[in-house]
Amino acid sequence: MQNSPAAESPRRPAVREVIPADRDTSVRFYLHDDPHPFARWNYHPEYELHLILASSGRYVVGDVVGSYGPGQLMLVGPNLPHRWIADREAGQVIPDAHAVLHFSEEWVRACQAAMPELRGLNPLLRRSARGLEFHGPSAVRGADAVHRVREASEGMERVVRVLELLRTLATAPGEDTRLLVRDWVPFSDDEDASALVSHAIEYILEHLRTGVHLHDAARRAAMSDSAFSRYFKLASGQTFTDMSRQLRLTQACRLLESTKEPIAWIATEVGYANLSNFNRQFLRAYGVTPRQYRRTAATSSP
Known part of the structure; x- marks a missing residue:
C-alpha cells in the first residue's frame, strides 16, 4: 500500500524555504531521507541541483507533473516551486534518498567577476528558470560529478568539484536535456x-x-x-x-x-x-x- 503524502507531514503552510547559511562554505550540499521535513511544495532564491539516489514517485515543478526514479538529475532555478512525492509504504523511511546542492546567484556572480570564463554557465542557469532535466549520457556524467562533490572534503576541493559539475551540465548536448515548464509561470510570494x-x-x-x-x-x-x-x-x-x-x-x-x-x-x-x-x-x-x-x-x- 502506497503511503499518501498527507501521512508524510502535518498540514502546515508550505512557506518559502530558507537555506541555512554557513560562513565556512559558499555552496551547500547534503543528503536527505524520504520523508524529510523540507520535502514539500517549496521555493527559494537559490539554484537547486537535485539527484535522486534511492526513491521513486512523482514530481511537481512549476505547473508540470512527472514521474521520477533513481538517477534523475534536475536543475531548478531560483523561486521556481517544486516538490518530489515518493511512493512509499506506510511508515517507510528511505535513507539518503536525495542528493541536493544549493548555490546562490550572488555566489555565481562573484565567481564570474573573479573568473570571467565562468560566464559560460549563463545559458545553463537561464534555462534552469524553467526547470531543466538531464537525460542519457549527460545525466550519467552529471550524477558521477555529484558523487565527486559528495566525496570531497569541505573547502576548496568541494568548490572546484562543484564548478566541474556545473561545467559538465553546461556542456550537455540539447538531446540530453529537457525544459520542464513550457512557459514561465510567475510564482506568487503568498x-x-x-x-x-x-x-x-x-x-x-x-x-x-x-x-x-x-x-x-x-x-x-x-x-x-x-x-x-x-x-x-x-x-x-x-x-x-x-x-x-x-x-x-x-x-x-x-x-x-x-x-x-x-x-x-x-x-x-x-x-x-x-x-x-x-x-x-x-x-x-x-x-x-x-x-x-x-x-x-x-x-x-x-
Whole structure:
C-alpha cells in the first residue's frame, strides 16, 4: 500500500524555504531521507541541483507533473516551486534518498567577476528558470560529478568539484536535456496560496481512485469554490482540474510501466470511471494510447 503524502507531514503552510547559511562554505550540499521535513511544495532564491539516489514517485515543478526514479538529475532555478512525492509504504523511511546542492546567484556572480570564463554557465542557469532535466549520457556524467562533490572534503576541493559539475551540465548536448515548464509561470510570494497548493496536491493523491472534486478540496481549505480556484491558479500556474488530470495520468503511466494489469483496471485505479474518456485524455496528453505507451515502455526497458 502506497503511503499518501498527507501521512508524510502535518498540514502546515508550505512557506518559502530558507537555506541555512554557513560562513565556512559558499555552496551547500547534503543528503536527505524520504520523508524529510523540507520535502514539500517549496521555493527559494537559490539554484537547486537535485539527484535522486534511492526513491521513486512523482514530481511537481512549476505547473508540470512527472514521474521520477533513481538517477534523475534536475536543475531548478531560483523561486521556481517544486516538490518530489515518493511512493512509499506506510511508515517507510528511505535513507539518503536525495542528493541536493544549493548555490546562490550572488555566489555565481562573484565567481564570474573573479573568473570571467565562468560566464559560460549563463545559458545553463537561464534555462534552469524553467526547470531543466538531464537525460542519457549527460545525466550519467552529471550524477558521477555529484558523487565527486559528495566525496570531497569541505573547502576548496568541494568548490572546484562543484564548478566541474556545473561545467559538465553546461556542456550537455540539447538531446540530453529537457525544459520542464513550457512557459514561465510567475510564482506568487503568498504563503497562504502556496499552502493551498501543497494541501491540494495531498488531497488529489489521497483521492485519485475514489474521486477528486474541487468542492471537497475547497471545503478542506475553508474557502468558496471560486476563491479556492483563484488562489490555486495564482500559486501553481494552472487550474485545479489540470493539476488533478496531470497527477492522474502520471500515475497511470507508472502503472502501465510497472504492472501487467488490464488498462481498464488502471483507468479505474486513477479515478476514471469511463475507459473511453481515459483513453481520450491519455492520447491528448501524450500523443499515444495507453496500449502504445505500455508497448514502448516495455521495449525501452533494460
